[in-house]
Amino acid sequence: MSYKCIYNAVIVTMNLNRDIIENGVLVIKDSEIFDIGDSKLLSKYDYEEKIDAKNGIVMPGFINGHTHVSMSVFRSLGEDIPDRLRRYMFPLEDSIVDAELVRVGAKLSIAEMLLGGVTTFADMYYFEDEVAKAAKEMGIRAIAGETIINKPSPDSNKPYGSMEYAEKFIEKWKNDELVTPALAPHATYSVDEEHLRKIKEISQKHKVPILMHISEMDFEMEEFKEKYNCTPVKFLEDINFLSSKVIGAHLVYATEDDMEIMLKHDVGVIHNVAANAKAARPVAPVPNMIERGIKVGLGTDGPMSGNHLDIINLLDQYTKIQKIATGARNGRTSLEAVELGTISCAKAIEMGNVIGSIEIGKKADVIIIDTDCPNMQPIYDYYSAIVYSAYPHNVSMTMVNGKVVMKDRKLINEDLNKIIDETRKLQDKIKEAVAKLNNLKKSRE
Ligand SMILES: [Zn+2]
Structure with missing residues (x-):
């Protein structure tokens, strides 16, 4: 049994009632959401990993x-x-x-x-x-x-x-x-x-x-x-x-x-x-x-x-x-x-039974939006904060299928510098291709 939890969370569930749980704990077992509740859940399971949301917004991934x-x-x-x-x-x-x-x-x-x-x-x-x-x-x-x-x-x-x-x-x-x-x-x-x-x-x-x-x-x-x-x-x-x-x-x-x-x-x-x-x-x-x-x-x-x-x-x-x-x-x-x-x-996209909300039995595709940032304070309305205040770089953790794939602005499975280097190399080739196309166009004019 592999349990993880996210605690100190404001859970914006997007379930049918659109429930929001303050001081919430989200329990993840393997790839799925297993339990949702208050801090009592912290002692209920034997966790291999506990993620502190630091009062951030925990919501379904976009x-x-x-x-x-x-x-x-x-x-x-x-x-x-x-x-x-x-x-x-x-x-x-x-x-x-x-x-x-x-x-x-x-x-x-x-x-x-x-x-x-x-x-x-x-x-x-x-x-x-x-x-x-x-x-x-x-x-x-x-x-x-x-x-x-x-x-x-x-x-x-x-x-x-x-x-x-x-x-x-x-x-x-x-x-x-x-x-x-x-x-x-x-x-x-x-x-x-x-x-x-x-x-x-x-x-x-x-x-x-x-x-x-x-x-x-x-x-x-x-x-x-x-x-x-x-x-x-x-x-x-x-x-x-x-x-x-x-x-x-x-x-x-x-x-x-x-x-x-x-x-x-x-x-x-x-x-x-x-x-x-x-x-x-x-x-x-x-x-x-x-x-x-x-x-x-x-x-x-x-x-x-x-x-x-x-x-x-x-x-x-x-x-x-x-x-x-x-x-x-x-x-x-x-x-x-x-x-x-x-x-x-x-x-x-016909995946409404699998993802899109934080509900027991759905896949654990979950993010944390950090609220310890000037643009995210204060919050009187969580939906307004997500829509009008948040920037993408306020996202501090991304979990897909129960696995953390980005934490503290770092990708877990890939070296971002390597991707940027490869992109820059490709850019030279693309510039050449664009120049050739432009010359071709001119010669036809
Ligand atoms: Zn298109």
């Missing part, structure tokens, strides 16, 4: 519901230009993305997430086996989705080539404790009907999630209107693609009818507030989705689009942007923002 972790190596490239995806990102990826780049980028991003209190992320990219391995090595929970797209991609020389990669990848990882393999058709505008049908079949066969960009781009909406006289969401319903296994990113253009459809098929939605704002997209109708009962969570999107990978920053941005959009100061609450970063996101 969930990053949509990202492309390996793109951290491209962070700050090609900023503030129009139509960046097709004009800049796709050519850059085709010219330089390989397994090594994916590995280094994933490690850099996972380091940032663990240091910022993220305990689970859902990823879409190429060479996804490298992302899965990096997650496992560093001890973070992940849904790893191999991207499938209608053009040759970094890990395949033919359109849709990564379908084969995806099936092998799913076979390899399907019983893993930390990594859930997934299929990631890139978007409605970049995967055709035939392949979407195949993807659904594979997902049903292996019971794995499908991650996909949906209703994100203006050109996507026009294309579907012209070709099918409907929205991408309606199209997906018509081809019988939608189910609770589908986790859609963005949905900034979701209509009232689309939301009805998503609710009917129990589709999960990931709202990427920072990336959408930076790309000048419309504000996603998230309050409307929440009020209807659609499962919604938050995501950072790739670090080239959203730049940060922590969720704490997004909680604040979510409420503020929605307040601007609705013109109501009491529009969205800090509790709602914390829900979107924890339990609601867990439901959106």
Whole structure:
């Protein structure tokens, strides 16, 4: 029997009653939450490790519901230009993305997430086996989705080539404790009907999630209107693609009818507030989705689009942007923002029974937010403190699956300096690739 506890804690449980326990003790046995209560629990079990939270906030780890972790190596490239995806990102990826780049980028991003209190992320990219391995090595929970797209991609020389990669990848990882393999058709505008049908079949066969960009781009909406006289969401319903296994990113253009459809098929939605704002997209109708009962969570999107990978920053941005959009100061609450970063996101990625709240029997994915910091004092409302006061660097401990993976701002399973060195080396190669692409573009002009 291996018991651990976290004591001197303000436990923000995010359970059904949204209970907050002051002077609380959280007992962890192996990978799970075993007991929750007051200081009497300190003498109840024989602990191998006791962690003093020093009156800090102990809460479920944050969930990053949509990202492309390996793109951290491209962070700050090609900023503030129009139509960046097709004009800049796709050519850059085709010219330089390989397994090594994916590995280094994933490690850099996972380091940032663990240091910022993220305990689970859902990823879409190429060479996804490298992302899965990096997650496992560093001890973070992940849904790893191999991207499938209608053009040759970094890990395949033919359109849709990564379908084969995806099936092998799913076979390899399907019983893993930390990594859930997934299929990631890139978007409605970049995967055709035939392949979407195949993807659904594979997902049903292996019971794995499908991650996909949906209703994100203006050109996507026009294309579907012209070709099918409907929205991408309606199209997906018509081809019988939608189910609770589908986790859609963005949905900034979701209509009232689309939301009805998503609710009917129990589709999960990931709202990427920072990336959408930076790309000048419309504000996603998230309050409307929440009020209807659609499962919604938050995501950072790739670090080239959203730049940060922590969720704490997004909680604040979510409420503020929605307040601007609705013109109501009491529009969205800090509790709602914390829900979107924890339990609601867990439901959106179909892991609501496993993670997202501090409850007995759930996995011990737990963080401590240090409150002995000027920006965290005083606290009259814990949700407000988490949303409006906290910085990612206030997170002092991150535990995933019952194991401490970051403590006192230090990663346990990986040398951060080594990751930074590897990133810097890669940066030189990326600069060369960008210069070549720019020269090519000039020669065509
Ligand atoms: Zn994305």
